[in-house]
Amino acid sequence: MGDAVLRTPEVREALDALLERRTDETRLTSMGAGSDDLDDGRAYLAATVDGGWHVPTWPAEHGGRNASPAENHLIGSVLREYVVPDLYPFAIGLGMVGPALLSHGTAQQQDRWLRPIASGAEIWCQMFSEPEAGSDLANVALSAQPDGEEWRLGGQKTWTSRAMWAQWAICLTRTDPSQPKHKGLTMFVVAMDAPGIEVRSLRQMNNDAHFSEVFVDGAVVPDEWRIGDIGEGWRVAMTVLAHERAGAGSRGGGDGSRRGARLPIWLADLERLDALSAPALRNEAMQIHATDMASRWTSQRAADEARAGGSPGPAGSGAKLRTVESYKGRAYTANRAAGAHGMLEDGHGYIETVTAPSMSIRGGTDEIQRNILGERVLGLPGEPRLDRDAPWRDSRKGML
Ligand SMILES: Cc1cc2nc3c(=O)[nH]c(=O)nc-3n(C[C@H](O)[C@H](O)[C@H](O)COP(=O)(O)OP(=O)(O)OC[C@H]3O[C@@H](n4cnc5c(N)ncnc54)[C@H](O)[C@@H]3O)c2cc1C
Structure with a gap:
């Protein structure tokens, strides 16, 4: 992991000791379709975390190996020779929450959450969408009210993939309804087993039932689980x-x-x-x-x-x-x-x-x-956004 440039034979030698090689017969599911298998992904991540092979660009102390983009690319291409299971259950943590914590999280938050993401020990879900906030995500209504050193959350999320597997959620909340819609938002981490969180599974037409509605009624979140500043939730969400x-x-x-x-x-x-x-x-x-x-x-x-x-x-x-x-x-x-x-x-x-x-x-x-x-990219005129500057509570919810 030092300054030496990583080479293909070295990566292959390390991965040979940890993983099975793919053959022409290897078949894999993708995006969780038709599969509820958590064990294969967990075993793969547990095997690769010490070498930092799955999230190479993350810091070594958090389950990566401080790899450069070129090394990351090399590792990714060598990994294609091996059986890498469908990591759909772990994808929010690995692909979205991890990078967001690296950009916006405190050192304490990074210490607490990154390594269990990289090792597959903890699964995350993304509580963004609501019945009235999908494409118009800035219309999020789930509220977070301060209560001493804590916050009290109430409202509903929907389409929350992996909610029934997850220990943790990254949750976009409304902390100040008097601000315009993009400004009064704050991001929190929520423990999915907290009192006041209820997960109800929805079934898709491919028969998968691993995405859900989540009802939140008075769930308590400590202030140290806030990601980014109060009112900066939109930036973290982006x-x-x-x-x-x-x-x-x-x-x-x-x-x-x-x-x-x-x-x-x-x-x-x-x-x-x-x-x-x-x-x-x-x-x-x-x-x-x-x-x-x-x-x-x-x-x-x-x-x-x-x-x-x-x-x-x-x-x-x-x-x-x-x-x-x-x-x-x-x-x-x-x-x-x-x-x-x-x-x-x-x-x-x-x-x-x-x-x-x-x-x-x-x-x-x-x-x-x-x-x-x-x-x-093309510089075309923006859509009319009539509610952009008005206080969110005065805007017509669900309308652009
Ligand atoms: C399988 C699956 C998994 C998901 N997992 C998650 C998850 O884990 N966490 C989470 O937070 N969300 C999740 N979602 C939600 C997803 O992000 C939303 O469904 C999506 O953003 C669309 O929002 P909506 O369903 O409210 O549709 P709407 O926003 O109501 O849109 C309805 C239709 O109108 C169109 N439309 C809306 N606004 C415009 C516009 N301005 N210009 C042009 N067309 C427009 C849309 O393209 C769409 O066709 C998931 C959805 C699916 C299907």
Whole structure:
């Protein structure tokens, strides 16, 4: 871990001692679809944390190895030779809360929370969305009221993925309704087993039930669990979301493609189904493959930019749109190639096909990503935002 430049054989030697190599037969789920498996991810993270192999850019004392972006990239590409399970259950901690704590957390908060995230010992969820605050996230109403050295929380969150597994949540709250909507927000960490927190599971059309409604009634949070200053919750939320978008295609699970393999696994599967001999399907598959490669590189660039510490840019929105497009393309093409069998639950591409529509919604909808690109990259005029400067409590909730 010192100043010496890391080389591929060294990484391989270390990972050989910890992980199994992938073969052409290795199959992995992705984004938690159709799987409630926590054990594989936990075992993988526990095995890799001492070497800092999964979050290499984090400080060594918090489960990383102080890696440079180049070393991080090298480790990521060597990791593709190994079985990295679907880390969906751990993704909020690894990909969003960890980076946000590194940017905005106190030393004490980093000491308490980062290493258990990196080791898989603790799972996190993201309590941002509410019935009246999805795309219009700054409309969050869940209130946090000061009570001595503590805060008392009340309200409702919805679409909280992983809430029933999580020990901790990063929770966006309204602390000052007299301020304009983006200004009266504050971010807290909430213990999911605290009195006053009730999690109710929702079932998706892919049969997964690992996202939830969360009802909060008088839950108490100590002030030392506040992330960032009072009224600075929007800034912290933007850091979390930029990392979410940039990390949409990050390591763990995915299509299971093995570095050095002749074909990515999804294409090898299509070949096995004899789908690649049909010119139309072959053409479609190649277009998706090209999008997929562009998507991986853009995600990598966006994630590197976000990790580099500067303010995370709109590249994550482009990365997210491409990741969604390639996920859908792979799912629908594979499913169609399977013919009638693809309509059955164990059919090829079935789980991915019934999971794919949600990809355009979670982490901010496609329309919102395009708005961000339109305004921040193309310089198009912004949307009318009539309630931007008025006190939040006077604004028409749920309207832009
Ligand atoms: C599988 C899944 C997992 C999720 N996990 C989490 C989680 O862990 N934590 C969390 O906090 N949230 C989570 N979400 C919530 C997700 O972030 C929201 O669903 C999303 O931001 C959209 O908000 P909404 O559902 O309220 O839809 P709305 O905001 O009501 O949008 C409805 C429709 O209107 C469109 N629209 C809205 N505003 C505009 C606009 N200004 N311009 C153009 N079109 C617009 C939208 O694109 C959409 O098509 C999850 C969602 C899904 C589906």
